[in-house]
Amino acid sequence: MNILIIDDDLCFSKIIKKDILSFFSDFYDDISIEVINTDFKKVVEYSTIDLIFLDIDLKTKYNGINIGQYIQSNFPKAIIVFVSSHEELVFSALSVRFFQFVRKSKYQTDIIKVLKQIKKHIDENIKKTVIRVNGRSHVIKISEIIYLMSIGHDLIIKTINNEFTIYSSLVKFMNEVDYKELVQIQRNMVINLNFTKDVTRIKVIMFDDVEHNVGRKYQNNLIEKYEEYLLK
Template identity: 25%
Template sequence: MEKKTRILIVEDDMIIGANLSLQLSTLGYEVTGIESRGEEAIMHTNANSPDIILMDINLKGKLNGIETVALIQENHNIPIIYLTANSDEVTFTRARKTHPFAFVSKPFNRLDLQRTIALAVEQLEEREGYQKPLNEIQFMEDRIFIRCNGKMSKLLLNDILYIEADRNYCTLVTEKCKHVLASTLKTMEEELPLSSFIRVHRSYVINISKVDVVTDHHLEIGRKVIPLSKSHKEFLMSRIHTI
């Protein structure tokens, strides 16, 4: 069965939101929900990980659409399509800083929206398709074996820089290559030795010996900037002091 692209609609006008949902469902997309407040959109994204977010800039509640997207992007890399009736330069400049995939002006043309989403889906498929998820990992004391192209390849644990979550998959990164694994980050964390690997964020497990820089809100491994959650910072610092 072909996987459906999952789309979250964030729209303060529930009539428009319901109409959008109907159109998207008719086009074969899966609508994960319709939210009218930024706070609810963030919680929904954390719980459901949609593939694309349609985001109205003017929302109910304390957060507008731009502020909501900025907070979502702290933990997720999801294409954003802004839906907006505001065409002023100030709004556009602020929204542009969040690097959206596209802007669709209200009242939007159905065909324009359909084409914009189709282009976003194509980019998603290209981004996710550059590496096929691998199916088998075997853990040993100081190494893992990864099945690739019909054979098991050895990877020393000390060569791993960090592991990044992507829903039910994760990406294991070394200095020379990346491996997309058919495993959750939680499973990898449980299998890897705590003496070397710790979680620093909901989406990252790092090799503590590879850390170059630690700040209040992020750490760096090579040129990669990795977010550091407040709840994990104290444990990370205590581990660094024991190295």
């Protein structure tokens, strides 16, 4: 799990990093925590962010709202937790789909509650699967799959960082992963709603502006799944 802390308060960053590591190390082995205290534009260098603790009131030309919007656009499944000593800023944060808000003035009370909520969310929503490519096993996060495309007996799995080709049918893979935000739009194609920019009954526009037509057979189901997704 890749965790990022963005806060211009060095002392607070050390405290929250220690608490996060202490809590999650009891449950997960693959924890990586990085802290950004000054050069906030470094956030664009990351290829994967699972969880971010983000100070809203950064005392620079950058602010937590703008960074949060960038995270939301580029890492749609990232868990965003805003942090601030100014509780009233929670209203400004509503322009970003964030998970929780930690008040620095009530830190000891808030952090335990929020970390437990994050753990519950991860256990319920962040699923992984193992695929085999050329005799090697690869673990991929289902949430990072952008699309699946079936060509003959091969299945192309496009993720955020890689593209894999395995011997499998689309139906078989979908039954195995059971992930609601993967939705079939064509006979041989499934897309992840988290990576869509616009969805209509007949067309899907992905985050990279690539357009896909929706087969007539799949239109009603797509709209139904998309409406459920928007209400989450």
